[in-house]
Amino acid sequence: MAKAVTKSAGKPATKPASKPAAKTAAKPAAKAAAKPAAKTAPKAAAGKTASKAKPAKKQALTISMLKPSVNNMTVRVFARAAGLDHAETDAWGQTRSPEYMARNPAHLTPMIEDKGLPRGVLWESCAIMQYLSNKHGLEKFYPKAPAKRAMIDSAMFYLIGTLYPYVARATYPALGFPQYAGEVGHSDAHPERKSEAQKAAVAAIAEPLEVFHSFFRNGKPFIGGKNPSIADIRLAATLEFLAVINYALPKWAKEYMAAMEKKLGKAYAGPAGDVRGYIAHVKSQANA
Numbered sequence: 423m424a425k426a427v428t429k430s431a432g433k434p435a436t437k438p439a440s441k442p443a444a445k446t447a448a449k450p451a452a453k454a455a456a457k458p459a460a461k462t463a464p465k466a467a468a469g470k471t472a473s474k475a476k477p478a479k480k481q482a483l484t485i486s487m488l489k490p491s492v493n494n495m496t497v498r499v500f501a502r503a504a505g506l507d508h509a510e511t512d513a514w515g516q517t518r519s520p521e522y523m524a525r526n527p528a529h530l531t532p533m534i535e536d537k538g539l540p541r542g543v544l545w546e547s548c549a550i551m552q553y554l555s556n557k558h559g560l561e562k563f564y565p566k567a568p569a570k571r572a573m574i575d576s577a578m579f580y581l582i583g584t585l586y587p588y589v590a591r592a593t594y595p596a597l598g599f600p601q602y603a604g605e606v607g608h609s610d611a612h613p614e615r616k617s618e619a620q621k622a623a624v625a626a627i628a629e630p631l632e633v634f635h636s637f638f639r640n641g642k643p644f645i646g647g648k649n650p651s652i653a654d655i656r657l658a659a660t661l662e663f664l665a666v667i668n669y670a671l672p673k674w675a676k677e678y679m680a681a682m683e684k685k686l687g688k689a690y691a692g693p694a695g696d697v698r699g700y701i702a703h704v705k706s707q708a709n710a
């Protein structure tokens with residue numbers, strides 16, 4: 423651009439005048455050329471920044487879930503409370519599909535898909551929370567100190583090994599969920615036998631509940647202390663199912679669940695609302 427202006431200016435002028443003309447023409451041309459270049463540079467930089475920002479918007483973590491389930495509610499609450507960038511996929515009616523089974527032969531939910539996993543996917547709510555806590559350094563929910571972590575693990579394993587089976591036997595018939603193979607409720611036993619088994623499970627819930635109150639909490643607001651841990655999220659979600667049978671929760675349990683929701687806010691209320699909505703629907707159908 424500067425060279426073209428210099429040549430056209432030099433022809434009609436005398437030799438002495440050509441030099442100043444060339445210089446004069448060159449300077450504005452150079453300045454003119456420099457200005458767009460300066461303006462272009464920020465645009466190019468902005469372009470680079472924008473291109474780098476785009477991948478960050480994509481959720482690296484995907485959660486396949488079922489809204490009415492407290493197991494699924496657990497991971498949904500945790501992901502929100504931890505502030506993890508994630509996307510949720512409703513897997514209702516899809517868990518037995520060839521595509522889902524190819525990734526998850528156990529056909530269970532919740533399931534997360536994450537590039538850091540050896541097989542790309544992970545199921546079981548407690549394992550998912552442990553993995554994500556470890557990966558993202560979320561000590562607030564899952565402390566690294568061996569003794570504190572052991573108590574969180576113990577509370578979760580006691581829940582899934584003792585309390586939850588009682589809750590499942592007590593609530594699944596009312597929820598319309600299939601019982602586990604080998605359970606009386608799953609068999610072709612007489613309805614009275616199934617009813618007796620359900621009542622026995624309801625009666626058994628009180629003991630492990632008291633264990634959580636007197637041993638794992640031991641005067642603290644939560645199992646995790648001042649803040650809810652992953653064990654607290656799992657426990658509170660489990661207790662949500664008891665509403666379907668109008669289970670009379672002890673006062674401390676009601677206060678505990680209210681404290682969980684207050685502490686975690688929308689992170690808890692959103693997924694809990696889906697579970698409560700399903701329970702309300704089931705109860706309305708039963709009363710119709």
